[in-house]
Ligand SMILES: Nc1nc(=O)c2c([nH]1)NC[C@@H]1CN(c3ccc(C(=O)N[C@@H](CCC(=O)O)C(=O)O)cc3)CN21
């Protein structure tokens with residue numbers, strides 16, 4: 001069983017499941033202790049996404065994520081979170097081969113981080129993996145539609161739900177994930193009307209990203225949401241801050257003050273007499 005940390009009021013996977021059709025479920029990714037501290041009071045769910053490989057480590061795709069990387073970031077986020085439901089992404093190569101491999105990886109993630117749930121990409125093709133992990137007592141979040149771990153197979157990040165055949169496949173995936181016992185499902189990069197229809201079709205909450213405002217919740221990559229992403233951001237992103245500019249400005253002013261010997265000034269050095277009075 002998952003050694004779920006009993007911090008009293010933490011939101012669990014079953015609490016998220018019960019919010020189907022209610023007040024939208026607020027989700028963001030988080031990869032670090034300070035960001036978890038800042039986001040935890042405001043969100044229902046924090047996802048330690050395998051997007052960390054791209055966003056923080058500079059890999060070209062999420063295929064650069066490893067189990068060790070996910071566990072290290074999961075531990076950092078858990079140290080900074082007391083309230084949110086923390087979900088950790090299962091990285092590519094840690095679960096697809098068999099239900100036994102999926103269970104071993106999920107147990108490792110939950111055992112080493114204390115997170116509330118894991119997430120994996122796939123529908124009909126990964127239903128056996130989801131069912132096996134759930135049978136171990138570990139809650140699973142599904143992820144259908146655009147699946148970044150399939151970027152090479154798909155030949156890019158292609159929006160889903162644009163053909164009748166694909167729409168039917170998306171419904172089969174959503175049904176399979178629900179039937180396998182997932183407590184919720186991310187729908188990524190999917191035509192809005194299709195994501196809306198799937199939301200009404202399944203009994204578990206849908207969490208949209210580049211999907212529909214009708215989903216039961218929304219998620220964005222934190223670095224995108226605060227304007228920290230240095231590469232092009234996807235169309236579905238809204239930047240609620242421009243931290244790129246704030247950080248560039250700070251670095252430029254620091255550089256100018258060091259070069260001009262304006263920093264450090266008297267307030268930021270120690271004198272023989274007054275050091276113990278200073279912070
Ligand atoms: N910083 C960041 N934010 C993300 O949300 C994110 C990542 N990275 N990396 C992994 C995936 C990739 N994501 C993406 C990236 C690009 C599009 C995109 O621009 N797609 C084209 C698709 C064209 C089509 O098939 O219609 C588009 O024009 O929207 C979508 C999702 C979302 N994920």
Ligand SMILES: CC(C)C(=O)C(=O)O
Nearest residue numbers: 029049050051186221
């Ligand atoms: C954005 C989401 C759903 C994700 O899987 C990630 O950040 O890795």
Ligand SMILES: [Mg+2]
Nearest residue numbers: 049050051089
């Ligand atoms: Mg992911």
